[in-house]
Amino acid sequence: MTSIAKTLAVALVLSAAALGAQAQEVKVGFAAEPYPPFTSPDANGKWVGWEVEFMDAICAEAKLKCVITPVAWDGIIPALTSKKIDMIIGSMSITEERLKTIDFSDKYYNTPTGIIGPKSEKFDATPEGLKGKVIGVQVSTVHQDYATKYFGPGAAEIKEYQTQDEADQDLAAGRVDAVQADAIALDAFLKSDAGKCCELKGNVKDDTAILGAGVGVGLRKGETDLKSKINAAIKAIRANGTYDKFSKRYFDFDIYGG
Amino acid sequence: MSDGLSGLPLYVPPKPRSLLEPHRLLLMAVFAGIILCAILFMRWDWLPTYGPRLLYGVWQTLVMLFWTASIGFLLAVPIGLVQVTGPRPLAWLARIFCTIIRGTPLLLQLWLLYYGLGSVFAQYPELRSSFLWPTLRQAWPYGFTALMISFAAYEGEVMRGAFAGVPRGELEAARAFGMSRWTAFRRIWLPRALHRALPTLAGETVLQLKSTPLVATITVIDVYAVISKVRQDTYLTYEPLLLLALIYLCLTAVLVVVFRYLESRIPTREA
Amino acid sequence: MSGNLHLLSLTPPGWGGVLLAGLFASLQLAVGGYLLGLVIGIGGAFGKLYGGPILRDLLEVYTTVIRAVPELVLILLLYYAGTDLINQLLALVGSPSVDISGLAAGIFVIGVVQGAYATEVLRGAIRAIPSGQVEAARAYGMSAVLALRRVTLPAMLPYAIPGLANLWMIATKDTALLAVVGFSELTLATRQAAGSTKAYMTFYLAAGVLYLMVTLVSNVIIALIERRARRGMPQTV
Numbered sequence: 195m196t197s198i199a200k201t202l203a204v205a206l207v208l209s210a211a212a213l214g215a216q217a218q219e220v221k222v223g224f225a226a227e228p229y230p231p232f233t234s235p236d237a238n239g240k241w242v243g244w245e246v247e248f249m250d251a252i253c254a255e256a257k258l259k260c261v262i263t264p265v266a267w268d269g270i271i272p273a274l275t276s277k278k279i280d281m282i283i284g285s286m287s288i289t290e291e292r293l294k295t296i297d298f299s300d301k302y303y304n305t306p307t308g309i310i311g312p313k314s315e316k317f318d319a320t321p322e323g324l325k326g327k328v329i330g331v332q333v334s335t336v337h338q339d340y341a342t343k344y345f346g347p348g349a350a351e352i353k354e355y356q357t358q359d360e361a362d363q364d365l366a367a368g369r370v371d372a373v374q375a376d377a378i379a380l381d382a383f384l385k386s387d388a389g390k391c392c393e394l395k396g397n398v399k400d401d402t403a404i405l406g407a408g409v410g411v412g413l414r415k416g417e418t419d420l421k422s423k424i425n426a427a428i429k430a431i432r433a434n435g436t437y438d439k440f441s442k443r444y445f446d447f448d449i450y451g452g
Numbered sequence: 453m454s455d456g457l458s459g460l461p462l463y464v465p466p467k468p469r470s471l472l473e474p475h476r477l478l479l480m481a482v483f484a485g486i487i488l489c490a491i492l493f494m495r496w497d498w499l500p501t502y503g504p505r506l507l508y509g510v511w512q513t514l515v516m517l518f519w520t521a522s523i524g525f526l527l528a529v530p531i532g533l534v535q536v537t538g539p540r541p542l543a544w545l546a547r548i549f550c551t552i553i554r555g556t557p558l559l560l561q562l563w564l565l566y567y568g569l570g571s572v573f574a575q576y577p578e579l580r581s582s583f584l585w586p587t588l589r590q591a592w593p594y595g596f597t598a599l600m601i602s603f604a605a606y607e608g609e610v611m612r613g614a615f616a617g618v619p620r621g622e623l624e625a626a627r628a629f630g631m632s633r634w635t636a637f638r639r640i641w642l643p644r645a646l647h648r649a650l651p652t653l654a655g656e657t658v659l660q661l662k663s664t665p666l667v668a669t670i671t672v673i674d675v676y677a678v679i680s681k682v683r684q685d686t687y688l689t690y691e692p693l694l695l696l697a698l699i700y701l702c703l704t705a706v707l708v709v710v711f712r713y714l715e716s717r718i719p720t721r722e723a
Numbered sequence: 724m725s726g727n728l729h730l731l732s733l734t735p736p737g738w739g740g741v742l743l744a745g746l747f748a749s750l751q752l753a754v755g756g757y758l759l760g761l762v763i764g765i766g767g768a769f770g771k772l773y774g775g776p777i778l779r780d781l782l783e784v785y786t787t788v789i790r791a792v793p794e795l796v797l798i799l800l801l802y803y804a805g806t807d808l809i810n811q812l813l814a815l816v817g818s819p820s821v822d823i824s825g826l827a828a829g830i831f832v833i834g835v836v837q838g839a840y841a842t843e844v845l846r847g848a849i850r851a852i853p854s855g856q857v858e859a860a861r862a863y864g865m866s867a868v869l870a871l872r873r874v875t876l877p878a879m880l881p882y883a884i885p886g887l888a889n890l891w892m893i894a895t896k897d898t899a900l901l902a903v904v905g906f907s908e909l910t911l912a913t914r915q916a917a918g919s920t921k922a923y924m925t926f927y928l929a930a931g932v933l934y935l936m937v938t939l940v941s942n943v944i945i946a947l948i949e950r951r952a953r954r955g956m957p958q959t960v
Binding site for chain 3: 225226227228230234235236237238239263264265266267269272273276277278357359360363366386387388
C-alpha cells in the first residue's frame with residue numbers, strides 16, 4: 195500500500211515538474227473570427243494573416259513556445275485576466291481605459307480609423323455626414339467608443355456586432371448605412387466580392403484618448419518579465435528586418451506608423 | 453432518515469417542511485452571508501448608471517417572450533392538429549417542420565435567418581426600395597421569427613400528443629349528439645386538447661424565456677445585451693453575469709407563479 | 724447558391740473539412756458533457772432521495788437555479804468562473820495552477836447544466852419503481868450495492884430512458900452555445916467559414932444538415948435502446 199502511495203506521490207511530483215517545465219508555453223489569444231488581413235481562419239482550419247506572422251516572429255525571437263488560442267472577442271480581456279490566455283495579439287489598441295485592467299507592450303502597428311458606406315450614398319466621415327445614419331461597429335472596440343462619443347448624438351443608431359465581418363456583412367445587406375473600423379481591415383473588406391457595394395468615405399478625426407496610440411500586445415498586469423521580453427523582441431524584429439519582410443507581403447506602406 | 457450503510461436505504465418521502473427548520477435557518481444564514489460578501493466585496497458601482505437600461509432590457513425580454521409564445525402557440529395548434537387528422541401531405545410537412553426545428557440548435561437557426569437571409573436580400577436591390585425594407589433591415593423581426601418558429605415546433609409536438617390523447621369516445625359522443633365536425637372540434641376536441649397541453653405550457657414558456665437571450669447575438673437589445681454592454685464597458689465578468697442570473701431566476705419564478713395561478717383557475721376533473 | 728457548393732468540399736479550398744472537425748468537437752463536447760451530467764445526475768438523484776436534509780436542500784437549490792437560468796448565461800458564468808475557481812482552490816492547497824483546456828472547460832459547463840436535468844429525470848425514474856421490488860430485494864438479503872446494481876438501476880431504466888434521450892438531444896444542441904465563448908465547435912466553425920467566404924446561407928444550411936443528421940441517427944439508436952430496455956415490460960400503446 196505505502197509503496198503504491200509513494201509511487202503515486204513521485205508520479206505526482208514528476209508530472210507537476212513536467213507541468214512546470216511546460217510553463218514556458220504561452221497561450222496567445224485573439225478573436226475567433228475572420229479579421230483579414232490580420233487574423234483569419236483558412237479552409238485548412240489554420241489561422242493565417244499578418245498578425246499570425248508577427249506572432250510567430252515575436253515568439254521565435256523571444257524564444258517562447260506560443261500556442262494559438264482563439265477566444266471570443268467580447269470576453270478576451272476576462273480570458274486574459276482569468277489566465278485562459280497569456281497574451282493578446284489581436285489588433286488591440288492601447289487605450290487608457292484598457293490600461294486600467296491590463297498591461298500592454300509597446301505598439302507594434304498603428305493605422306488610421308476609417309468609415310465606409312455604400313457607393314450609392316454620398317456622405318463623409320464627420321458627425322454632420324453621419325447624421326441620421328445607422329452605424330455598425332464591433333463591440334468592445336475603440337471604434338465603438340469613438341462612434342458613440344462623436345456620432346452617437348446625431349446618428350440614428352449605433353449597432354454593435356460581435357464580430358467585424360458581421361458588421362461588414364450587414365453593411366453589404368443594407369442593414370446599416372456605415373461601418374467604422376480599422377482602415378486596413380475595412381480595405382480588406384472593400385477588396386472582397388461582398389465589399390463591391392461600398393467605398394471608403396474617409397478617415398475619422400483622430401482622438402488619441404479614445405482611439406489609442408497604436409496596437410500593442412495585451413498582457414496581464416505585473417508580468418514585467420514577459421513584457422520586457424516582448425518589448426525586446428518587437429525592437430529586435432524591427433531592427434533586423436524581419437518585421438518589414440513579412441509586412442511587405444501584405445502591405446505596400448509602413449504599417450508601423452509614425 | 454435512512455438506515456445508513458447497513459442496508460439499502462428505502463425512500464422516505466420528505467415530510468412537509470417549513471422554512472424554519474434549524475438546518476434551513478443555517479443554510480439561509482450561509483446564503484445571506486455569501487450575498488452580503490458579494491455586495492460588500494464585489495464592484496456594483498455601475499448599477500445606477502445602467503439601472504434604467506436594465507429595466508428597459510427586462511421589458512424587451514418580456515415583450516419578446518409574450519408575443520413569440522402567444523403567436524407560436526397559435527401556430528402550434530394547426531401544426532399539432534394536421535399531424536393527427538391529416539391530410540397526409542400536410543401531416544408530413546408538419547412532421548418534417550417539427551423534426552428540423554427541434555433537431556437543430558436555435559442559435560444556428562437564428563444566424564441562418566439573420567445573416568443567411570440578409571445575404572440573400574442583398575442580391576435583390578428592389579427589396580431595398582420596397583415599403584417592407586424599414587422593417588426588414590432591423591434585427592428584431594428575425595429574432596422574433598426564429599423564437600416564434602421554435603416555440604411553434606416544440607409546442608406543436610405537445611399539441612399533437614394532446615389531440616391524439618383525447619379519448620375517441622368523447623368525439624364519437626359529440627358526433628352522436630348531432631354536432632357537426634367543426635362544432636365537435638370547437639366545443640370538445642380543442643378545449644380537451646388544450647386542457648391536456650396546459651401543464652406543459654408553463655415548462656415550455658420557461659424554456660422560451662431561457663432562449664430569448666440568444667437574440668442578443670444578432671444585435672437585438674434585451675436584458676442579456678444590456679448586461680453584455682456592462683461587461684464590455686467595465687471589464688467585469690462575475691458581477692454582471694451574477695446579476696443577470698438573478699434577474700432570470702426572478703423572471704422564471706414570476707412565470708411559474710403566474711401559470712400556477714392560471715392553472716388553479718381552470719377546473720380539473722382528472723386530478 | 725448552388726454555385727457555392729464547391730465551398731463545402733472536404734479538401735481546401737473547400738471548408739467541408741473544417742466543418743467536420745467542428746462537428747467532431749461538438750460531439751466530443753456532447754458526449755463528455757452528457758456522461759458527466761449522468762454521473763452528477765445519479766449522485767444528485769440519490770442525494771435528493773436518500774440524503775440528509777442539508778444535502779437535499781442544496782441539491783434543490785442546484786437543480787432549481789440551473790433550470791431557471793438560461794443556458795447561455797450559465798455557460799458564460801461557468802466558463803469563466805469554473806476554471807478560475809479550480810485554480811483558486813488549487814492555490815489554496817498550494818499546488819500550481821493547471822491549464823484547463825477549452826474542451827475540458829466546455830465539457831464541465833455542459834455537464835453541470837445537464838446534471839441538474841439528469842438529477843430530476845433519474846429521481847423521477849427511481850421513484851417510479853414499485854417500492855415492493857426494492858423491498859423484495861432487501862428481503863432476499865441483497866446488499867445495498869447489489870440491490871442497486873441488480874434491481875434499482877435496471878428497473879429504473881425504462882422510466883428514465885425517454886427523459887435521458889431528451890437530455891442527449893439537448894446536450895447536442897447546447898454545445899452550439901459554446902460558440903459564444905469562442906470554443907471552436909460546429910456552430911463557430913460555420914460562422915468562421917461563412918464570415919470568411921461570405922457564403923452565409925450555404926454554410927448555415929450545411930451545418931443545419933449536420934446537426935439534423937446527428938439528431939436523426941440519435942433517434943434511431945435511442946429507439947433501439949428503448950426497445951431493449953423495455954424487454955419484459957408490459958406493452959404500452
